[in-house]
Amino acid sequence: MARVASAKRHAQAVFQLALDSNEVEMWRSQLKTIAATLANPELAAILENPKVHLSDKVQLVSRCLPELNELALNFAYLLVARQRMSILDQIVAEYERMADAHQGLEHAEVITAIPLDEEAKEKLVRRLATITGKQIVLATDVDPAIIGGFVARIGDKLIDGSTRARLEALKQKMVQAT
């Protein structure tokens, strides 16, 4: 739990920086680059090795990430120095959530029993947008087990309009009544 909290704090700090310089999107891509590069297991092994001196690690990082700006590079150094490489993925995820919330974006995952056509997707996006009051980035999935209808998951909210859920509710009501 403590690790999650610290990822959030790091992401918050980066996001503040990004907001101040109005470079939210730029930071998003830079963070992704850092995460992608440092995920290399050979590189990670060196960076986590206590025998390697910090100045060598810093040099290594700066050579691996040539296209980064100064602040982003500093952030990478900080993570290396503090040995927080392991929470980098969580920091990126947290940052993306903050950036999305700032830009009024919301990710929605919709599961249906049969694949949706473009028109239906369009309609769904508009409907969900009115419910949440935010722009919807839609991801769809097909799961025949829900029988019919759809299940939409928007952040922490769940809209379960599937036939499976309705049958389940009907079953429960009948069990209770008898």
Added chain:
Amino acid sequence: MARAQDIASVIRQQIERFGATVTAVDVGTVVEVGDGIAHIHGLAGVKYNELLEFPHGVIGLALNLEEDSVGAILFSEYSEIKEGDEVRCTGRIVEVPVGDGLIGRVVNPLGQPIDGKGPINYQKTLPVERVAPNVVLRTSVDTPVQTGIKAIDSMIPIGRGQRELIIGDRSTGKTAIAIDTIINQKGGDLICIYVAIGQKSSKVAQTVATLEDYGAMEHTIVVSANASDSAALQYLAPYAGCAMGEEFMEQGHDALIIYDDLSKHAWAYRQISLLLRRPAGREAYPGDIFYLHSRLLERAAKYDADHGGGSLTALPIIETQAADISAYIPTNVISITDGQIYLETDLFNAGIRPAMNVGLSVSRVGGSAQTKAMKKVTGRLRIDLAQYREMSTFAQFGTADLDRATRAQLELGQRITEVLKQPQYVPVPLEKQVMILYAVTNGYLDDVPVSSISSAEDAFHRFMETNHPEIGKAIASEKALSEDTEEALKKAITEFKQAAPYDG
């Protein structure tokens, strides 16, 4: 066949009328589960004390609300819940059904029946956690709860709306006092709620059977969270029972609630708190253990006439370990309640039952609730008994060389002690209590040998019922001992002693 048709048509109707509305619910994911506790990620919109729905029909209660996780306690078997399972908010703060439909039933702390007598008929539910009635709504205690136990009604009277603690070691007759009090309310206007917390299922079944045998279930609700139930249910039980009692109080009725016992309740809450990683304090209890009981017992109250005049009397029970009343929980509850009935193993073994220690037992408000008749006969009872106890320690080595006054005091004390003894399940009505106590305190039993006091008492009650029933009726209806009645009583006692000489 016709019946099968009926059932089919009922089901058909249900299916036709069934409408499930689709709404957005908050969901989270189980991060960790075990020991009756679940940590859940997400659930951003959850409220404190909200019921949560886990897979496989398991219900939980949100207790720890943190930045992005929730700590919940689980009410039932959780072995099928895994990490990554989905948890849904129900939008319902934990609540129980209340009202007349519950009377005569045995329910669990969620208000579900566990006596196999079918569903509970109710129109209303109340949240389990409620704020106690404020000062404006209340008035002072002025009506007695007749326990039917001579020692209590005479010396430690309990008023309606009072909180009186029953405290003592294991098997000293704590529950017996509670059960006798419930039995004595038969045919009266007091609705009783018996909350069993962390007891053996067999003992609860036995208690319910006893209440049924004496016809006392007709005015009683039993709320039971047994030893095998989860700590979450045991934690909830007293609050659930209290909500049921409050409903009667708010409707202007009188209710009595017994928490048997709050030590086990404290243990259940300690378990929950430690598992939720709340900081531990003295005896490993959490910091809010005092508030746990004070907020519960504050809900016992007496409403003033403008607000219906209802009342809720609480009789919490605490089990001490090796007679240690200065342990954490006993001192807490003693300081919250308006007095305590202290039971002792030594007295119990000496055959003094109820095994009440008169010196340590007090009732801080009940005196004003005592009936006039009782007040008149018990004025000197406590003092007489206290003097007797003091002197009896000196008199252990023989009474031969004591002066007459001291010996008389000792004799009287022995007789009062004898009269205050009472077997279980035999509550004594007010008028009988008044008459026998009048007889003993005014020296009418001085010439009866101590060993025959109890048989003399039985014979006296029989004699009064057959020969002078009007005296008992007068006391019962007037609730006072008028001079005429007193004269008649004196005459009757003399008559009784002539008819059945017990002396020598």
